[in-house]
Amino acid sequence: MNTTEALELFYTWQAKLSAYNHAMSLIYYDGATVAPKGTAANRGRALSVLSEETYKLSTSEETLSLLSYLDGHRDKLDAKDARAVYLALKDIKEMQKIPMDEYIAYEELLVEADDVWHRAKEQSDFALFCPVLEKIFETTKRFAHYCAPEKEPYNYCLDKYEKGLTMDACDEFFAALKAKIVPLIKKIVNAPSIDDSCLRGYFDEISQEKFSYELMRAMGIDLEHCGLGTTEHPFTTSIGSHHDVRITTNYDRSNLSYSMFSVIHEGGHALYDMNSDDELAYTLLDGGVSMGIHESQSRFYENLLGRSEAFINYIFPRMQECFPEQLKDVTADEVYRAINLVTPSLIRTEADEVTYCLHVMIRYELEKRVIGGELAVKDLPAEWNRLYKEYLGVDVPDDKHGVLQDSHWSGGGIGYFPSYALGSAYGAQLLHKMKETVDVEKCLSEGNFAPINEWNREHIWKHGCLFEPSVLLENALGEKFDPSYYTDYLEEKYSKIYSL
């Protein structure tokens, strides 16, 4: 075998993985959108066969010897191929450190956990979920030990979602946010409140869907390659490659902003996923590189652009066209103020831009302490409620609106939450950098996203997984990450809105 032949096999292997991923993503997407309600078990059978095939394809001796061969001839590979080989080997080696039976048992545990969590949330009963969650935390710790015995287990968890992230870095980051955000919230809470009643009323689903497409078009999303579905929880997924991406939303008939900002948020994820360089399609380098960078894009579009005065001025006439009756006596300025109302509240996904990171911090602290052995899973609800009171001043009425609200833990996503806050902060610094060469205000006020998207494509999107997230970010920023851009942005924007 020579390098050319090996590379050909490597591309075929990656294309095969893409096809399995295509099938599995689509089965998942179908299940969440249009599949008949009673078909979960049928879907489960197919998914179990396909994921076993994927596992075999990834860990077969043939694959390993191919990858080792290529790894040994790194000097003959271009940067893309070398990176793909590196990522493939890294994943496979990690997979192999976990005993197969424990891996399968964990996959089964997560299927059970999803079901138990749904029921527990419905009944607002943490005790129901507690034994399963204990097992998830235990397994997470055990796997962390298998894969990276030299690391603190929670550092391993953080690194999984944002390569290189550590507790030390998180602590420092969150301390910086807290120092600025907590006083800001205090001032806002004492200022006269904003009336957001213009966003309340009755907004039928058909008109909301029409408005969703308006938003997607305005953002410059290519509707030939991006679909929109309806699900309980909004999400974004690629189907096989960046050539087919789907976003979903959920329509709240009594609240116009919920779906509006879900669509813009997921649309940001979609733009990132859809704009990998075409050469990367059907390889391991296709799509977004980390959750932090992904959230930097989704929250960039949702908040930095979507909740800006310039964008609201542009989109408002289109909003009025979709909801002529409901918005006939409303002004763009009223909408702008309403979507930027700040109130300490219970639910992360409905939180405003200012209080949002406090929700994340609470989850980060709790995860860190549970994984570190300082907090028992059974004590999570009490600690959750105590921290909500301390950080946000709100009383949690029940576990449904408290510790059971998010799906992340039941899905095994421990270490995921910080990427939301990090992404928000990355975004603010990226915007600052972008403004050096792009007149963002002008673009937004004209509904011309092209120059903004072009900047993001050039600096972030097209690179797919070619670089580690920190490298990608620093290349784009031209300097080190610094959360003060984010806190400065929040202070400036909300001081103006609340006349502080």
Place this chain on the structure above:
Amino acid sequence: MNTTEALELFYTWQAKLSAYNHAMSLIYYDGATVAPKGTAANRGRALSVLSEETYKLSTSEETLSLLSYLDGHRDKLDAKDARAVYLALKDIKEMQKIPMDEYIAYEELLVEADDVWHRAKEQSDFALFCPVLEKIFETTKRFAHYCAPEKEPYNYCLDKYEKGLTMDACDEFFAALKAKIVPLIKKIVNAPSIDDSCLRGYFDEISQEKFSYELMRAMGIDLEHCGLGTTEHPFTTSIGSHHDVRITTNYDRSNLSYSMFSVIHEGGHALYDMNSDDELAYTLLDGGVSMGIHESQSRFYENLLGRSEAFINYIFPRMQECFPEQLKDVTADEVYRAINLVTPSLIRTEADEVTYCLHVMIRYELEKRVIGGELAVKDLPAEWNRLYKEYLGVDVPDDKHGVLQDSHWSGGGIGYFPSYALGSAYGAQLLHKMKETVDVEKCLSEGNFAPINEWNREHIWKHGCLFEPSVLLENALGEKFDPSYYTDYLEEKYSKIYSL
């Protein structure tokens, strides 16, 4: 290896095939329903990998030796396992008779043909489609020769869709239909026509969709396991097993009956597919056994039940609820007469019950002559038009409304058409038999499909592919197939409607 172990491997193998089928059916369904328009090539890549994997899984030496072992120990298998082994070996042996490269070239030809046919139909230009269609007919003949050199090629084609069917049987069957139907049509055409204007108007898609679900519920379709989508051409597909079936329809805003009878027709397919015995799920015996039996069910629900007076009387108030404005001055009797209007026309899928089989006969004759070498593909349009004039008395204005109307030939479905007519005739005889023990009129007038469905489940559905279609049918009928039940039914029903 002993038989028990071999059977276990055989079940695992079948389950794996089901998972691949699940993925491929879903990719197809997604492409036809909600996938963004520009994603066909992306889908094509995944399908090509998955079908290659399926081919390998089917024809691997491991599989063959397993199947041969089981075949050699037939006496130790129960009827179900023995049948599944027989069907698997039959398919694989046939697949192996076709050289791999020709098989792949044909698959690629069909992908091209689908595209070319769509364009040719749009432009009403047979010349564009002709070269591809020639290749399809040639390949069909060549493959027939590879697989069954002892047979007339067109007999091989017929047998593919309805096991045991021959040109002799078809000729006899169609002659019997023609002898009764042609004089009936003559009488109807000379009788005063029916006014079907109550079905014309403006029927919005949302209300039509609501009505579709009413129909599905009325038919006793389990909506927990059957979904409804919208596509250009209505179809039914199983996703992985009979536990997940999807039907589709197409809403014509100016014509209420088009989607109504599409839904009932596809609903009939769905009932058949969904009601295989649960033991058959994830095996080769799951789902319908042949196109003829499948059409006997779909056209049974569509016409024998759906277009009956008793059913229309039952469903009419629900129709009025869905379309209160449009139907406020209409009676059930007017609807009953309107949906049974007989007019010789151009398009098979829109044809009434009486003229329908003539559309099928024309296609049968043309296919037979092309495969038999008596007619050149390039002469198909002229012959098509001549036969439409002769059989139905209509002038074909262009190829779009003529020889290019159906998708079957571009999909390689040569030999498929007769099953539509056969199925219609099977259905009439099944209804006659059912009426010995079920008060069908009463059931329909009360909207109680349970006893009807129960009879079909017991005699047809639950058996999946356990029996050859002719055996299944004769067991259900208690006698030989006899098309005079069908012609008698048509004569009786339409003599009454048209007061002949």
